[in-house]
Amino acid sequence: MSCESRAIDQLRESGVRLTPQRAMVLEAIYHNDGHLSVDEVHERVQQQSPYVDLSTIYRTVMFLKQQGVIGELRLDGQPVRYEAVRYGKEHHHAVCSTCGAMIEIDSVDMQELSDILTQKYGFAVNLIHLTLTGQCAACQAISP
């Protein structure tokens, strides 16, 4: 039982096609703790299967993100990165625009927001791995 089996089940239940390429991308991302760039995913997949094209990686990460099994991290001036969405470890990020520090925000801290959107707009928001910017505590202390 691999660590991405829950994600695979989720894909099966959605009725989408589970190709070897998709399984390999999923494996590359789930067998890693950090956030991987598209190139890094490509390298890892190619070690298993050298003819998988970079365009397939692009198409696949977009697909897996829309399916909600991987999350995206966009910091400007950096390549886009992807990470596993692990059950019970859902989180978001707050990035300091002064020092670059990246804080992990627990998913439960967004519950209030989710409730407001439901009550006020009837919108069922799907909060997956958001990236927020601002200033960390240390940098606020230095420049107010």
Add this chain to the structure above:
Amino acid sequence: MSCESRAIDQLRESGVRLTPQRAMVLEAIYHNDGHLSVDEVHERVQQQSPYVDLSTIYRTVMFLKQQGVIGELRLDGQPVRYEAVRYGKEHHHAVCSTCGAMIEIDSVDMQELSDILTQKYGFAVNLIHLTLTGQCAACQAISP
């Protein structure tokens, strides 16, 4: 007194250089109600000054976004778009992944979130023109 004068004041106070290119990009975006793509901004700027390069537009929208005077809208499968950040009209967007409907979310609805991040993480979040995805009320009624 043009409608982007507040943004211009904000840039002056930040001590950054106010070039004609920056002023023209600001004007193009502020003299428009919707969200403009980089190409659309370029077209409008070129009508005033034909030799402004597309790379300058890319650099300038990145700069103006970091300064907080314009907001970004990224919908996947669509070009990135930019919009004026107008005082008193700050907002975010909720986009339905089923039908594509785009709802405007009032900035005050994020106040709770901002407070939580301050209290729990000491992080001063800078919430500018976020894009959230999920399902609108109509689409929830159809497919639960």
Add this chain to the structure above:
DNA sequence: TTGGCAGTTGCGAACTTTTGCAACTGCGGT
């Protein structure tokens, strides 16, 4: 008002990401 310079621009080239398309294949139905 002028001079100096750090920051900005236009341009071309490099690099990244998306797309069109023919061949291929997962998977549901038989």
Add this chain to the structure above:
DNA sequence: ACCGCAGTTGCAAAAGTTCGCAACTGCCAA
């Protein structure tokens, strides 16, 4: 087990975005 086809892939080419660099210019200090 096999078939049929909608959805997926590899490849090549197009489109979109970034970058390096020499020339230029806002802006500040004198």
